[in-house]
Amino acid sequence: MPGESPPRILVVGGGIIGCSVARELAVRGCRVTVLERDRVACEATSAAAGILSPQIEADGPSPFLDLGLESLRLYPQFARELTEETGIDPQFDSRGILQVSLTREDEASSGDLLRWQRRAGLPVEELSAGDVTTLEPGLSAALLGGLYFPRGAQVDPVPLSRALALAARRRGAEIREGAAVLNLVGRGGRVVGVEVDGGEILEADLVVLAAGAWSSALLPEVEARVFPVRGQIVVLDSRRPPRAHPIYTPRGYLVHRRDGRVLVGSTSERVGFRKAVTPRSLMRLVAIALALDPALEDAVFATAWSGLRPGTEDGKPLLGEVRPGLLAATGHHRGGILLAPITAALIAELVLRGSTSRDLAPFSPLRSAGSGHAEVAP
Ligand SMILES: Cc1cc2nc3c(=O)[nH]c(=O)nc-3n(C[C@H](O)[C@H](O)[C@H](O)COP(=O)(O)OP(=O)(O)OC[C@H]3O[C@@H](n4cnc5c(N)ncnc54)[C@H](O)[C@@H]3O)c2cc1C
Numbered sequence: 001m002p003g004e005s006p007p008r009i010l011v012v013g014g015g016i017i018g019c020s021v022a023r024e025l026a027v028r029g030c031r032v033t034v035l036e037r038d039r040v041a042c043e044a045t046s047a048a049a050g051i052l053s054p055q056i057e058a059d060g061p062s063p064f065l066d067l068g069l070e071s072l073r074l075y076p077q078f079a080r081e082l083t084e085e086t087g088i089d090p091q092f093d094s095r096g097i098l099q100v101s102l103t104r105e106d107e108a109s110s111g112d113l114l115r116w117q118r119r120a121g122l123p124v125e126e127l128s129a130g131d132v133t134t135l136e137p138g139l140s141a142a143l144l145g146g147l148y149f150p151r152g153a154q155v156d157p158v159p160l161s162r163a164l165a166l167a168a169r170r171r172g173a174e175i176r177e178g179a180a181v182l183n184l185v186g187r188g189g190r191v192v193g194v195e196v197d198g199g200e201i202l203e204a205d206l207v208v209l210a211a212g213a214w215s216s217a218l219l220p221e222v223e224a225r226v227f228p229v230r231g232q233i234v235v236l237d238s239r240r241p242p243r244a245h246p247i248y249t250p251r252g253y254l255v256h257r258r259d260g261r262v263l264v265g266s267t268s269e270r271v272g273f274r275k276a277v278t279p280r281s282l283m284r285l286v287a288i289a290l291a292l293d294p295a296l297e298d299a300v301f302a303t304a305w306s307g308l309r310p311g312t313e314d315g316k317p318l319l320g321e322v323r324p325g326l327l328a329a330t331g332h333h334r335g336g337i338l339l340a341p342i343t344a345a346l347i348a349e350l351v352l353r354g355s356t357s358r359d360l361a362p363f364s365p366l367r368s369a370g371s372g373h374a375e376v377a378p
Contacts, residue, residue, distance in 0.1 A: 006029045006030050006031050007030050007031070007205040007206060007351060007352075008030070008031045008203070008204045008205050008206075009025055009030050009031065009032045009033070009204055009205065009206050009207075009208060009351060010032075010033050010035060010193065010194055010202055010204040010206075010207045010208070011025075011032060011033070011034045011035065011207075011208045011210055012035050012181045012194065012207065012208065012209050012210060012211050012218065013034075013035075013036060013209070013210035013211035013212055013214075013215075013330075014034045014035075014036025014039075014040040014041065014165065014175060014177065015040075015041055015043055015044060015045040015161070015210065015212050015336070016041060016045040016048075016157060016160065016161050016164065016336055016337060016340045017210040017212070017329050017330065017332060017336055017339075017340060017343055017344075018034050018036070018208070018210035018211075018329075019034065019040060019041065019161055019164035019165045019168055019175075020164055020340040020341065020343060020344035021208055021210060021329055021343065021344050021347045021348070022034045022164075022168040022173045022175070023164050023167045023168035023171060023173065023344065024344035024345060024347070024348040025173070025347075025348055025351060026168050026171035026172050026173040027171050028348055028352060030351065030352075031172070032168070032172070032173040032174070033173070033174045033175075033176060033202070033204075034165075034168070034173060034174070034175040034176065035176055035179040035180075035181050035194065035196060035202075036175065036176065036177050036178075036179060037178070037179060037180030037181070037197070038177065038178070039177050039178075040161060040162075040165045040175060040177060041157070041158070041161035041162070041165070043212055043213070043307060043308060044212050044213065044307045044308055044309050044310065044336065045157050045161050045212075045307075045336070045337070046157060046158050046161065046307070047231065047233065047305055047306065047307020047308075048157045048307065048336070048337050049154075049157075049233065049246075049253065049255045049263050049265045049266065050154050050155045050156050050157045050160070050255065050337050051097065051152070051154050051246050051248070051253065051255060051337075051338075052071075052072050052075060052152060052153040052154060052155060052337065052338045053097050053149065053152045053153075053246075053248070053338070054067075054068025054069045054071070054072055054335075054338060055069075055113075055117060055122055055124065055149050055151070055152065056097065056099060056113075056149065056152070056248055057250075058113075058117075059116075060116050060120075061116075061120050062362075063359070063362040063363075064315070064316050064362065064363075067339065067342055067358070067363075068335060068338055068339065069151075070342050070358070071338055071339050071340070071341050071342035071343075072151060072152075072153065072338060074341035074342060074345065075092060075094075075153060075155070075341060076092065076094065078340075078341040079092035079155065079160075080092075081167075082160070082163040082164065082167055083163070085163070085166075085167040085170060086162075086163045086166045086167050086170070088159050088162055088163035088166065089159060090155050090156060090159050090160035090163055091154075091155060091156040091159060091160075091257075091258060092153060092154075092155045093153060093154050093155070093244075094151075094153040095153075095244045095245060096148055096149055096150045096151065096152050096153075096245055097148075097149045097152030097153075097154075097245055097246050097248055098127075098132065098135060098136060098146055098147070098148055098149075098245045098246070098247050098248065099113075099146055099147045099148075099149065099248045099249065100132055100139065100143050100145070100146035100247060100248070100249055100292065101143065101144040101145055101146055101249070102140070102142065102143060102144065102249055102251075102291060102292070103144075104144070105250075106144070106249055106250055106251075107144050107145065109250055110145075110146065110147050113147065114126055114147060122151075123149070123150050123151055124147055124148070124149055124150075125147065125148040125150070126145070126147060127145055127146045127147060127148055128145050129143050129144060129145050129146075131145075131146075131148075132145065132146045135148065135244075135245065136243055136244070136245060136247065138293065138294075138295050139247065139292060139293055140291060140292055140293065140294055142291075143292075148245075152245075152246070154246050154255060155337065156257060157337050160337070164340075179196050179197070180196065180197040181194045181195070181196055181197075181211070181218065182194075182195050182196065182197055183195040183218070184207060184218055184326065185201055185203070186325075189323070189324060190323070190324040190325040191206075191207050191323065191324065191325030191326040192204070192325055193207065194207060204325075205325075206325055206326070206327060206351055207325060207326050207327070208327045208328075208329055208347060208351075209322070209326065209327065209328050209329065209330055210329045210330055211330060212226075212308070212310040212330060212336075213226060213227065213228035213229075213273070213308040213309065213310040213311070214226075215310060215318075215328070215330040215331065219322060219328070219365070222318075222322060222328075222365050222366065223366075223367075223368055224312060224313070224314075224318055224331070224364075224365055224366070224367050224368070225312070225313070226310045226311065226312055226318065226330055226331045227270070227310075227311050227312075228270075228271075228272060228273050228308035228309070228310070228311065229268055229269065229270060229308065229309040229310075229311035229333065229334075230267065230268075230269040230270075230271050230274065230275065230276075230306055230307070230308055230309075231265065231266040231267055231268060231269075231306060231307055231308075231309055231334075232265070232266060232267045232269075232277050232278070232281045232282070232285065232304065232305070232306040233263050233264065233265045233266050233285070233304065233305055233306070233307075234263075234264045234265075234277075234282055234285040234286055234289070234301075234304045235261050235262070235263055235264070235301075235302040235303045235304060235305075236261070236262045236264065236286075236289060236296055236299035236300065236301060236302060237260055237261055237262075237299055237300040237301075237302045238256075238260050238261070238262045238295075238296060238299045239260055239298075239299065239300065240260060240295075241260070242256035242257060242258055242259075242260060242262075243256045244256075247292055247293070249288070249292065251288055252264065252265060252266070252284075252285060252288035252289075252292075253265055253266070254289060254292055254293060261302060262289070262293075262296065262299065264285045264286065264288065264289040265285070266285075267281045267284075267285075267306075268309075268334075269281075270311075273308060275306045275307065275308060276306055277304040277305065277306055282304055309332075309333050309334055309336075310330055310331050310332055310333060310336070311331070311333045312331040312333060314367075315333055315334075316331070316333075316362065316363055317329075317330065317331045317332045317333070317335075317336075317339060317343070317363055318330050318331040318363060318364075318365040319343065319346060319347070319360050319363040319364075319365070320350065320356075320360045320363060320364050320365055321350070321365070322365045322366065327347060327350060327351070328365040329343050329347050346358060346360065
């Protein structure tokens with residue numbers, strides 16, 4: 001970043017991405033203000049399950065897979081530092097992830113995953129049905145087998161994002177809730193600030209756009225659009241100690257919180273900005289939960305919610321310069337919790353050095369929209 005005094009940075013959006021970026025920049029001496037139109041982490045971030053699984057659902061080796069693997073590698077220190085800085089435990093748990101097969105179709109897709117991941121030298125173990133129930137007793141007797149990803153992990157996005165916001169504040173960042181950004185302010189081809197609802201103009205050396213599913217409203221000229229992808233989650237209170245691993249299938253998953261809650265996710269729906277829990281999805285998710293873990297028949301329904309993932313056509317995030325003065329850190333779709341540490345590190349490199357240690361071309365906000373699908377679950 002050119003200039004001698006600490007750069008002044010405005011971050012638009014106070015989800016996990018905005019808060020991670022803000023903390024990282026504040027740690028490195030920048031003057032940071034986060035502008036969040038509502039409350040910190042009130043959108044996709046607090047709706048997320050928190051599975052950290054770059055290997056699951058990946059189609060093959062790619063820069064995107066590498067980005068996820070690198071972010072996962074950063075997680076233990078990320079979580080530990082946050083606990084030390086704030087006293088809040090984000091419940092990071094690295095005991096791995098189980099992918100199980102309930103049908104021959106599940107088995108076939110697990111087989112494909114296993115083959116290319118072994119060829120790529122990634123850690124993954126094939127499990128018989130017996131192995132699965134040894135690892136997680138009481139799962140359905142109908143399971144055909146599964147895969148164990150020892151490097152998969154999980155975290156609870158709610159305390160995680162609370163910790164990030166607190167850590168950012170303690171490092172000097174200002175987090176303004178109830179501050180909706182209406183427009184970017186430009187001068188001579190450069191973004192020099194933002195206009196906040198109410199007419200206030202804030203100036204900055206750089207603006208980082210981290211407005212999740214709403215990002216494209218501020219980026220009308222960018223072809224790689226960000227759009228909302230609704231995900232619903234049902235929460236059951238299992239009233240028993242949590243299982244050690246998230247249980248994943250291509251059609252849904254179970255994530256166990258330490259307090260006995262079981263999150264059953266999720267849907268992937270392009271229905272615009274309509275957050276809602278629908279009876280059909282609720283029934284489908286409950287059916288998946290019971291098919292995986294029959295003991296959940298005696299669980300108590302706790303709650304259900306939906307959130308809007310910041311989707312992109314090719315499933316990859318938008319990271320990097322949009323135009324002078326404006327960086328994008330958005331479009332993380334199904335992997336924003338996973339990708340928070342690496343996103344923060346890369347954006348900080350861009351802000352402070354003007355370049356990054358990792359090639360960001362595949363994630364350029366200026367790439368053509370293209371087509372494709374998400375490679376990071378869930
Ligand atoms: C059901 C579900 C399950 C998921 N599970 C996982 C998972 O297991 N693992 C994983 O890695 N990811 C998961 N995700 C994805 C993850 O939640 C997202 O990728 C991540 O939260 C995106 O973070 P964000 O900060 O970009 O967006 P958000 O959390 O949506 O934050 C964007 C913020 O910007 C604010 N904002 C928007 N417009 C403006 C404006 N004009 N001015 C000011 N503020 C503005 C919003 O109010 C919001 O708070 C899941 C998502 C869902 C919905």
